Amino acid sequence: MAGEPQAGCVFCKIASGDIPATVVRRTERTLTFRDISPQAPTHLLVIPRVHHSNAAELAAAEPLIAAELLTEAGEAARGEGLESYRLIFNTGAEAGQTVFHAHVHVLGGKPLTEGLV
Numbered sequence: 001m002a003g004e005p006q007a008g009c010v011f012c013k014i015a016s017g018d019i020p021a022t023v024v025r026r027t028e029r030t031l032t033f034r035d036i037s038p039q040a041p042t043h044l045l046v047i048p049r050v051h052h053s054n055a056a057e058l059a060a061a062e063p064l065i066a067a068e069l070l071t072e073a074g075e076a077a078r079g080e081g082l083e084s085y086r087l088i089f090n091t092g093a094e095a096g097q098t099v100f101h102a103h104v105h106v107l108g109g110k111p112l113t114e115g116l117v
């Protein structure tokens with residue numbers, strides 16, 4: 001069921017503490033940790049503790065938690081000393097989504113002016 005932990009979901013396991021992660025921030029509803037395969041000097045992931053497959057599904061079901069993902073991303077970037085950063089929500093395999101538990105990437109610490117947009 002949407003919102004319930006999904007067996008085999010790596011981010012549900014991080015949220016429950018079953019898989020370790022380098023956690024930098026936590027709230028009652030969210031967790032922010034370092035990406036295991038960083039693509040920039042700072043590469044964090046902010047996830048809801050509840051399971052939804054992607055950001056849009058999270059926003060439809062839990063708009064307040066979706067908004068909190070953004071405020072937590074901003075606070076985490078500030079905590080890393082970043083004035084500039086990029087937030088990415090991959091949605092769907094063709095867009096590069098590999099973990100089907102909503103998350104936002106926070107990237108920074110190097111010029112990010114090259115890219116798709």
Ligand code: AMP
Pocket residue numbers: 010019021034035036037038045089090096097098099100
């Ligand atoms: P996406 O491609 O948008 O689904 O992003 C999933 C991200 O999760 C990738 O950047 C992975 O490097 C990262 N990732 C996968 N497993 C872990 C893990 N156990 N701890 C931290 N990051 C992870």
Ligand code: ZN
Pocket residue numbers: 005006009010011012013050051052100101
């Ligand atoms: Zn999950």
